[in-house]
Amino acid sequence: MDISIHSTFLPQDDPDAALAFYRDTLGFEVRNDVGYNGMRWITVGPPGQPGTSIVLHPPAVDPGVTDEERRTIVEMMAKGTYAAINFATKDLDETFSKLQAQGAEVVQEPTEQPYGIRDSAFRDPAGNLIRIQQIR
Template identity: 75%
Template structure:
């Protein structure tokens, strides 16, 4: 039997305003900035949790792939405006303190800390681009 040695290295989330997204992930969530390339709205910013150098989020401009059609770009923009395009699931040992810190940043609260019927306690916010950020409590 072949055993695969695969890890999650980087996940992608689109941004609308790179400075707002950077402020949210760096200043509110406390992630380290690993890379910041480009200018203006065309910036690719890599952030990640301190002490976990092999796990990152790439905050990138949406729909810049030259293979994407104008119709696809419009669909992506519409989905981002509704908050249905990008999402990520994070985890913390202290959900209540994390919730209070994120809520104090004026991030849009989608769900306050809640015990889910499937045994997970979590909360949810939208980042500045409208991406859903769910945060689970580690047990």
């Protein structure tokens, strides 16, 4: 069996802020930017990895989501507890310094974790947790 990750979805509640963060701060390529009924789905991905994408989507617009579920999702996003993604880099200290200098919201400075990795954490403009691990 040959399976790879094609795309993952992260909610965004401000498409312009999401675009600026993923394109300008993280340096990702914009692969698609689609508007529909006043909402936007923005697909971004790391340069040199055309087969891997992140779709930044409006929160809780899926069919079947109730109003109560929608409120819960929006509340969890505001607290930064709804969605997360892990990235990896060859030089965590350099990456951390660049993101911090560009104003990314720091959650955790580079740290040796007891489970064997070294990582740091940020939040994107929607509150999604972004962990960045050092490649060993």
